[in-house]
Amino acid sequence: MNEFDIDKRAMRRAFSKAAETYDAAAVLQREVCIRMLEKLDIVKLQPARLLDVGSGTGWGTRQLGERYPQAEVVALDIAMGMLRAARGTSGWWQKLFSGSKQRFVCADVEALPLAAQSMEMVWSNLAVQWCNDLPATFVELHRVIKNEGLLIFSTFGPDTLKELRVAFSGVDGYNHVNRFADMHDIGDMLVAAGFADPVMEMEKITLTYGDVRAVMQDLRSIGAHNATTGRAPGMLGKEKWARIVQNYETLRSNGKLPATFEIIYGHAWKPVPKQTADGRAIIKTDFKL
Numbered sequence: 001m002n003e004f005d006i007d008k009r010a011m012r013r014a015f016s017k018a019a020e021t022y023d024a025a026a027v028l029q030r031e032v033c034i035r036m037l038e039k040l041d042i043v044k045l046q047p048a049r050l051l052d053v054g055s056g057t058g059w060g061t062r063q064l065g066e067r068y069p070q071a072e073v074v075a076l077d078i079a080m081g082m083l084r085a086a087r088g089t090s091g092w093w094q095k096l097f098s099g100s101k102q103r104f105v106c107a108d109v110e111a112l113p114l115a116a117q118s119m120e121m122v123w124s125n126l127a128v129q130w131c132n133d134l135p136a137t138f139v140e141l142h143r144v145i146k147n148e149g150l151l152i153f154s155t156f157g158p159d160t161l162k163e164l165r166v167a168f169s170g171v172d173g174y175n176h177v178n179r180f181a182d183m184h185d186i187g188d189m190l191v192a193a194g195f196a197d198p199v200m201e202m203e204k205i206t207l208t209y210g211d212v213r214a215v216m217q218d219l220r221s222i223g224a225h226n227a228t229t230g231r232a233p234g235m236l237g238k239e240k241w242a243r244i245v246q247n248y249e250t251l252r253s254n255g256k257l258p259a260t261f262e263i264i265y266g267h268a269w270k271p272v273p274k275q276t277a278d279g280r281a282i283i284k285t286d287f288k289l
Helices: 008-019 019-025 026-042 059-067 080-088 091-096 134-145 162-168 183-193 210-221 240-249
Strands: 049-052 072-077 101-106 119-126 145-156 196-209 258-271
Touching: 008 019, 008 080, 019 080, 019 210, 026 119, 026 196, 026 258, 049 059, 059 072, 059 119, 072 080, 091 183, 101 258, 119 134, 119 210, 134 145, 134 183, 162 240, 162 258, 183 196, 183 258, 196 210, 210 240, 210 258
Parallel strands: 049 072, 049 119, 072 101, 119 145
Antiparallel strands: 145 258, 196 258
């Protein structure tokens, strides 16, 4: 285990605790979700079953249900508190879209309790950055997607919260911000996992705040605590906090403090295999009698 590995217990507790405050604070997550939904406009696939990985309080899950009203939508999250919140808001939606079915699964995306080739589509909005082994996670997602099915996701890139890194620089020897994978590396991981022709895009979104405390409060409200194993063991003292504020204040622009988020979007298809598991070639035939 290295210092940037995610402590999954701490992460689960943080997100469960944040379930009640999440929707009010998750402005960025909702905006990215909307942009991902727009990308589905050019996708012809009409899935019978789709998986929402890192479904949170279920806002995105409900949008997917509206878009694919005949589909069985499986909402999967590692935090039980998030799933409870999602179930509490799903009643009206299920009545309105009576043809759709929703399921809730509490599990870690790195070890999915789902059958192979059980989903036509896997969707994930800002969740896979919490995985310790992202290449293996893509292999796992590839396993549960049917041939010719789609994986579509968003995640954070390396420049995310770069201002916070500056603020904590030199304060102590602990990690204070998660480490995020590069877009090109993620594309390579998808190919290695067996996906075909991944399409990767990146954009940066900057939120602005009045002070450093507001930045930290927003992160706490959505459960995005520093959950790395190399995090500081206790609370920050007054002296360290003062240094953090001083460092962050050097970045103030037009009266506001910036918080940058590098958003990576990716989608890829699972192709029909060209050979069997034991290496024999698969030859397609189309005989008409």
